[in-house]
Amino acid sequence: MTQSNMDLPKGWEDMEISTQIIVREAIARNIQIEIVDRKENFLRLVQGNHSEFxxxxxxxxxxxxxxxxxxxNKIASKxxxxxxxxxxxxxxxxxxVASALSDFPVFEASKKVIKPVTTNFGIGIGISPAGDSFDHFKTFVERSFSYSPSIIIEEFIEGPEYRFLVLGDEVVAVCNRVPANVKGDGKSTVAELIGIKNRDPRRGEGHKTPLEKIQMTEIEKEVLASQGLDFSSVLAQGQTAYLRKNSNISTGGDSLDFTDKVHPEFKEIALASAKAANAVICGIDIISTQIEQRPDPKHYAILEINFNPVLYIHEFPYEGKERQVGKKILDLLGFE
Structure with a gap:
């Protein structure tokens, strides 16, 4: 699939891609579209006497x-x-900061995640390994506080991360989000592999395409260094190098459809999570090493409830079946 055949409406390319998906579905239903605030991706949809923002x-x-x-708020949702x-x-x-740093001994012996309470897209999150130095731990804590007045320090749960999209009383799609990565061919450097992967027409910038380009900033440099690599390293055939620790598609990650693979009880857990928050539309992030098996509390946890889940990772996954989630939004809003 390429950007040119994703069947999105012309003239809306400047808006973020999830909004483009809603626009496409509205056009298909002969729903009038009024732009309230283009830069804010704010629309009003009108069909007869029925209108929705x-x-x-x-x-x-x-x-x-x-x-x-x-x-x-991650504290409230937890x-x-x-x-x-x-x-x-x-x-x-x-x-x-002082109270967080004073608890360093509590977390020192285990792998932990330090994250702001109110950010999205993996912003400000740090992963501190077991036995990490106090100075490194302090850097993560201060970075998280720079994005939010409160932070959380919690156990690190091993495993891939999955986004469950809940619309109403149904999990309509599940996506495995893989951190930004490149795979070696035995001859190309990491920088060259990033360039090759970024040529995919589905990759762009600013949430206007199904995937985001992989960046080459200090963050990616630091993650590579933790693997004993840099941008000039040549990867062996099939060797994978990760450029990010967080799995967000917004930072260059890959979206893999898992809707038909996850164990049904995980979908029940996602629905229960949404119900706990009284949410009709939300994304539930679950991490697990055994997503295709019956849930075992030792091997999974709910990471977050997301109040503004993107649609495009399910409509246009990097790999797997495309899920028509935009239509479900309009159905929930009562449009014909």
Missing amino acids: VKEASKTRLDSLMTYLVME LILSENKIRVPLGRSYSD
């Missing part, structure tokens, strides 16, 4: 402001999940 494709009247706030006996990573929250 839709912002960034998945923000609608169906979810309350408080539901958004609970999902946006609280309601825990109260509903849904497995989340063990950890603590902090509102100042």
Whole structure:
């Protein structure tokens, strides 16, 4: 699949791709589209006497402001999940640097994640290995606080990360998000492999294409260094190098459709998580090494509830079946 045959409407290319998907479906149903704020991807859809505001494709009247706030705040979302006996990573929250640093001995012997309370797209998240130095731990803590007034430090759960898209009372799509990576051919450097992968017409910048280009910043340089590599390293045939620790598609990751592969009980857990937050439209991030087997609390956890889940990773996955999730949004809003 290429950018030219994704069947998206012409004249809307400047808007983020999830909004383009909603526009495409609205056009197909003869729904009038009014642009409220183009830069904010804010639309009003009108069909006869029925009108709905839709912002960034998945923000609608169906979810309350408080539901958004609970999902946006990782402390609040972990609280309601825990109260509903849904497995989340063990950890603590902090509102100042000093208290977080004072708990270094608590986390020193284990692998842990340090993350801001209110950011998306993996921004400000650090992964600190077991036995990490205090100075390195402090760097992660200070970085997270630079993005949010509160942070969470929690156990690191091993395994791939999966996004469950919940629309109403159904999990309509599941996507395995793989961190930005390149695979060696035995002759090309990492930088050259990034260039080759970025030539894929599906990769662009600014959430206007199904995939984002892999960057070559200090962050990618640091992640490569942790693998004993740099941009000039030549990878062996089939060798994979990762450029990011977070799996967000927005930072160059790959989206792999897993909707038909996950164990049905994981879908039940995702639905229970959405219900706990009173959410109608949301993305549930689950990490697990055994996603195709019956859930075992030792091998999975709910990482986040996302209040503004993107649609394009399911409509246009890097690999796997395309899921028509845009249509489901309009169905939920009551359009014919």
